[in-house]
Amino acid sequence: MEFPMFCTGISFLILLIVFSLPSEFIQSPMDFGPLSLLHATNTASLDFGRIYFNSPSAVLRPQSPKEISVLLSFVSGSSYNKVTVAARGAGHSIHGQAQALNGIVVEMDSLPSSIKIHRKVDGESSHSFADVSGGTLWIDLLKETLKVGLAPRSWTDYLYLTIGGTLSNAGISGQTFKYGPQISNVLQLDVVTGTGEIVTCSPTESSELFYGVLGGLGQFGIITNARILLQDAPRKVKWVRAIYDDFDTFSKDQELLITMANIVDYVEGFVVLNEDALHSSSNAFPANLASIPKLQSGPSKIYYCIEFAVYDLPNKDTNNLDLVVEEITSKLRFMEPLTYSVEVSYFDFLNRVFMEESSLRELGLWDVSHPWLNMFVPKSGIAQFRALLLENISPSTFEGPILIYPMLRDKWNSNMSAVLPEFDADENIMYVVSMLQSANPNSCSQECLQGFLRRNNLITKIATDPMSKIGAKQYLAHYTEEKQWREHFGGKWQQFLARKSAFDPLNILSPGQRIFKRKYNTSPYTHLTVNSQ
Ligand SMILES: Cc1cc2nc3c(=O)[nH]c(=O)nc-3n(C[C@H](O)[C@H](O)[C@H](O)COP(=O)(O)OP(=O)(O)OC[C@H]3O[C@@H](n4cnc5c(N)ncnc54)[C@H](O)[C@@H]3O)c2cc1C
Ligand SMILES: *[C@@H]1O[C@H](CO)[C@@H](O)[C@H](O)[C@H]1NC(C)=O
Numbered sequence: 001m002e003f004p005m006f007c008t009g010i011s012f013l014i015l016l017i018v019f020s021l022p023s024e025f026i027q028s029p030m031d032f033g034p035l036s037l038l039h040a041t042n043t044a045s046l047d048f049g050r051i052y053f054n055s056p057s058a059v060l061r062p063q064s065p066k067e068i069s070v071l072l073s074f075v076s077g078s079s080y081n082k083v084t085v086a087a088r089g090a091g092h093s094i095h096g097q098a099q100a101l102n103g104i105v106v107e108m109d110s111l112p113s114s115i116k117i118h119r120k121v122d123g124e125s126s127h128s129f130a131d132v133s134g135g136t137l138w139i140d141l142l143k144e145t146l147k148v149g150l151a152p153r154s155w156t157d158y159l160y161l162t163i164g165g166t167l168s169n170a171g172i173s174g175q176t177f178k179y180g181p182q183i184s185n186v187l188q189l190d191v192v193t194g195t196g197e198i199v200t201c202s203p204t205e206s207s208e209l210f211y212g213v214l215g216g217l218g219q220f221g222i223i224t225n226a227r228i229l230l231q232d233a234p235r236k237v238k239w240v241r242a243i244y245d246d247f248d249t250f251s252k253d254q255e256l257l258i259t260m261a262n263i264v265d266y267v268e269g270f271v272v273l274n275e276d277a278l279h280s281s282s283n284a285f286p287a288n289l290a291s292i293p294k295l296q297s298g299p300s301k302i303y304y305c306i307e308f309a310v311y312d313l314p315n316k317d318t319n320n321l322d323l324v325v326e327e328i329t330s331k332l333r334f335m336e337p338l339t340y341s342v343e344v345s346y347f348d349f350l351n352r353v354f355m356e357e358s359s360l361r362e363l364g365l366w367d368v369s370h371p372w373l374n375m376f377v378p379k380s381g382i383a384q385f386r387a388l389l390l391e392n393i394s395p396s397t398f399e400g401p402i403l404i405y406p407m408l409r410d411k412w413n414s415n416m417s418a419v420l421p422e423f424d425a426d427e428n429i430m431y432v433v434s435m436l437q438s439a440n441p442n443s444c445s446q447e448c449l450q451g452f453l454r455r456n457n458l459i460t461k462i463a464t465d466p467m468s469k470i471g472a473k474q475y476l477a478h479y480t481e482e483k484q485w486r487e488h489f490g491g492k493w494q495q496f497l498a499r500k501s502a503f504d505p506l507n508i509l510s511p512g513q514r515i516f517k518r519k520y521n522t523s524p525y526t527h528l529t530v531n532s533q
Helices: 009-020 065-077 138-146 163-167 207-213 247-257 275-280 321-329 346-350 352-362 379-391 446-464 482-503 526-531
Strands: 058-060 085-088 104-107 115-118 129-133 150-152 186-193 198-201 221-232 236-244 266-272 303-311 339-345 373-378 402-408 429-435 473-475
Touching (some): 058 065, 065 085, 065 186, 129 138, 138 163, 138 346, 186 207, 247 303, 247 379, 303 321, 321 339, 373 379, 373 446, 379 429, 379 446, 446 473
Parallel strands (some): 085 104
Antiparallel strands (some): 236 339, 266 402, 373 429, 402 429
16 A cells, blocks of 8 residues: 555545556546646746746646645655645746646645634734735735735735745845845744645744745745734825935935834835836836936946835824925935825735736736846845946846845844845845846847846856855745755755755655755655654
């Protein structure tokens, strides 16, 4: 007997059929019954990056966490197979991280979406939270919580990403300096491990699994439910932009803004490579750009734009947002008179990238290849990194935003799997730099795309090389060799390995990250022993 005892008869049969079939057959239209292993593998081999297109042999559209558990119990329990399993959230990875070549993709959007809001107020502090299924999109969580005047505290720029997908990375945006990344705002998780165990974990219960999964690149288990901290939702947001022509002044002002966490609620910033970049980044920012003086153009002239926002949070001292903004801007050193602000609803503010999406879709420039590169850079290396970046791009033809903004290391929990630069003890500020480049198919061939990918590798190599003293780490890291991953994890590698052998000893999960090679199970009962411990 090579299958776990707790497989139900029918699902066992289905799985047995699947693994005894040649993969071509699995891809033909078939009804696989309650486990609905689908024929359609075209979405499961696609992601936002449109660089890798690895097809799985089968797709599972689970109706419950139990079905995921049955699948993983079976796969880890049967000997001599090399089947891998990848959860797929919204598939907004860049480098095939949610793909499983010849394996099984578990499409998390098929889990019944469930959002349960718990409002708790004791005295001054509120401990409200939402229990939300892992495949839910952040936009849907926002809509539900706003109905009762609550909202999560920490966000990504774009909301059509899943809870499980961003928690497997970090989830960062302009609120991270204040509340930490999304992984710092989770109270509890339900996870199905690589051996099929269903575990509820938190900082006090199965904490190794909890900390492992947060930022864990899908390596330790599949998140089926997360408990997300909520706060009272602001109604409106004063959203401000200020322009700089000097990087040093720009970054000093950003660093000043993140020390004002009592009044500032959001800080980001971007490089303005050309006048187009300013206008095309302004779809969601309803200011009258005609009133903005023309920026001097030319290949050598580069500007920087700080974005900050002030919310009308109910517990703030002052609710006159204009006064607060005035107080803040009086301390900044942007180019006079280049500051402008708008007032928008909290929902529109958080959902701002959706407007960019709509306009890019209209131009046919959304479903294109995205050779993106994201780096965490310690403050001590940011000037050098900026220079490296600008040396390696062509400002006049670069398409897409380049974001730069600071965050505070002490808002991250070092027990979690997320990798940060290795800091000097007295250094607390790091930047994220995101080169969100689109490869416009009208002007960029396959060859040109490959060129962008080689350039990204070069930038990564230099920025992470101890010799360069930049000290950067990739965010949403993409590497192909174990040696590179070992260097990436640095001092965290041993812990990562130990967690892997505890929770996914056969390396079944998220093969698209390309960290571990799938192992054979030579003894069918191994995982049952683990389970019964
Ligand atoms: C337009 C756009 C804007 C973005 N903006 C930001 C941003 O502002 N900040 C930021 O931090 N990131 C941002 N990202 C990156 C994004 O957070 C990651 O790509 C994230 O992985 C996407 O979530 P997803 O649901 O699409 O995950 P997928 O791409 O589906 O999966 C990502 C990885 O997580 C694994 N996984 C998926 N679901 C689960 C689960 N339930 N349990 C365990 N593992 C799972 C997958 O196997 C895969 O390895 C952006 C991406 C895009 C395309
Ligand atoms: C890290 O984990 C250890 C062991 O579980 C725990 O004692 C400690 O409080 C954790 N630290 C943080 C910052 O959560």
